[in-house]
Amino acid sequence: MPAYTFPVNIDDIKDAHNRIRSHVYRTPVLTSSTFDQEYGAGRKFYFKAENMQKTGSFKARGALNAILMLERTKEHIKGVTTHSSGNHGQALAWAANMKGLKCNVITPKDTPEVKIRSITHYGADVTLCEPTPTSREETCKKVAEENNYDSVPSSDHYHIIAGQGTIALEFLEDVPQLNAILVSASKGGMASGVAIAAKALKPDIKIFIVEPDEKELEKCLRAAMRLWPDPPRFVDTIADGIRIQQLGNLTWPIILNLAEKEVLTANNDEIIKGMKFACERMKVLIEGAAGAAVAAAMSSRLQQIDDSLKHVGVVLCGGNVDIDNLPWYK
Template structure:
């Protein structure tokens, strides 16, 4: 998905959500809060539909992601990096503009859009034993699990998550949603907590969530850059990190990895200490 429009899978869900809106709803534009890829995805989707996009972003968002959103013609409104601040700022924007809120992940239209990535993977090979997808807010993992269920044959779906931001792992283990509090990881796309919709879909359809160490994520990211000659962001590398830390589990199995995006800040590569 690093070769997808906006360089991430998020375009699938955002485009599907905007395309599903009635003409009347589209007139006042669309709005969301996002630290990155969903922001760019909604900005481009809005542009392709000829409508305005308002994006609430934390001022800490990576420079590459701010630049992309502006490049697609969206209006950025900055907030503090807390979910509370992002939500408050978004509410204000929606109130003032009348724009239609398009959530980053906790929405059936978004999940259906993200599901098409795994659907395409399954259509390309019918021999998969596992599909591993990253998990932040859970839109991609939810969609992946639904595609495996309805289009695949006995495929186990695994969520990949950094140990330093393991709220999804704990949420599923304890059967209650934990908020992401002070996450410590380079995976800037996986800092969000599950939503009530994604939580239920994941609980029902995902085989397990596996957490991995930061050093393995960096090792996996470097390996893909070096050996495959493709640029991925740390949030994508987490899926290969799961395999690297659990080699016996996946030995002699056909494993599909969803590389979720490639929007990495080249000034801050994790191996350039």
Template sequence: MSVSTPTAAAAAPHHSKQISFDKIASAAQRLRDRLHRTPVMTSRILDAMSSRQLYFKCEHLQRTGSFKARGALNAVLCLLEEARENGRATPAGVATHSSGNHGQALAWAARECGLTCCVVVPEGTSPAKTAAIRAYGAEIFLCQPNMRARRQACARLAEERGLVVVPPFDDYRVMAGQGTVALELLEQVAELDAVLVPISGGGLSSGIAVACRHLKPELRVHCVEPAGKGLAECLAARQPLWPNPDAFLTTIADGLRLQSAGELTFPVLCDLAQPVVLSVSDAEMALGCRLAFRYLKQVIEPASAAALHAAVFAAADRLPDHLRHIGVVLTGGNLDPDTLPSLLAMAGGSE
């Protein structure tokens, strides 16, 4: 576990007006009775290990197995509302590019709303996640495993078929849907001092940051990244310093492989997220999976395990002592069961 604490940068203009709390609150109303209100779990053993009180928000138990259902369904419902309000025809369908969880979520959301769905999937995506996307009724198209190829293939497909693109994170409707995680969590645990959120493109962390700033301004939102992402340096500079924004990281967390944050999400994070970013290695994520399996009796993805490991092993030494109540977002549980034995073996007995 490594922690970066960059020097505070000069203030910059606020860029998060397009993802307001009102839009998150509207999303919560829109999604009510359509999604699970996921539980919060606790563990005395993990509390003792961390010297904090930890509250695990179980988004791996959400519909489609991840928090992504929130943003996808909110975006689709917004599209339908906008069409009705403006007297336009209902969209023919939706399209996206995804390494797994957003593809599943959008396929499910489209099916729930009676729309077709096409998903561009990079080669090498987990077979379990690809099969799940298909099972929810989407048509799958393979592409080269880089972000540029994903975006280009998705745009081409949408143009050819008259579909509306719903991006996996860089979309204000998606971000608002993801922000509803924080509304629920603060209703369930009002005394929270901080929330740890795994980050890839930043849709979840930015949505949560906006909601928390409105509901409890003193609450801190810390991003948890796979080693090598370099988010702390970018937040310190308030600039996206990634030399190749479309690059993917080599990590066991397929949900966290994108190196850069999004064009829409990054300014929000600069304004509202904490500059201290927690970086987690593959071995530490594997250990997080092992801890969840042993003490929470839950199977989670490595992306979720990144936040769990950060909470258990970084909170005592790296976060200020007055932050006693820590929320931890377990983002997904779509793990190929065939990989579980090797994942647990990678963790060893280091706990």
């Protein structure tokens, strides 16, 4: 494989951290002796609680960095738009509101109502679209053109990636002994940023991607090829934040070069198990994408891949779950 030049580096991520740190939370790192006893097999797990972040997910980091960088590079901004299953939409609405910008968020018709309410709470308009990746892209492009808004993608954007990478800066400052980090991926903005930052600070650390069933990322990584079918589609998972099957065009080569080829997969029952453990034993409410990361930490596959990993980080990426429709009550 030819050498890959990373378009985002550790200095970009440190700059992003300095840019956003006064506006976002430095989220805590949680531990659970019960989790370690039941699932650790000699390992200790550390949970970075991005579910406690502004707007309820890690997305606030990247969205704010992108808005601030847009202000630096463009004299006049009429407004911003994006398409999102909810979390990035909330984050962009929050960041735009902070800077006095208009915002329109395109969301699929089946987006949880709790996420739509939050988007409008921050003053953004919501445009509903069909629940397909193609409809999301097309509707967003139309809104941007009609309103002369700047589009801020949820993942496939270098300023977004740099903002999400600040998670790893904090994580490794708080837990420098980490041997590995488990991070869920939709299009891969968070996973890319975490991988770039963590590998720059600690080259021997391992980054394991967590995915829902049917994403088939491991097959693509092992082949070093994008083997996903077109057009892009959503996979059938309760983790709506990570249901897009394909990684982004910008994030794909970063993850291909920095993440482990072994990918940890979680089905719906396993995701629910992870969510319930976090709620019942750790006293934190997390959404499905974070539940998938907990489920990956619970699985025996991590031990089978590398039993030398003794200190493992897990990113609890969000907590925007509809409490009136918890998945284990369906």
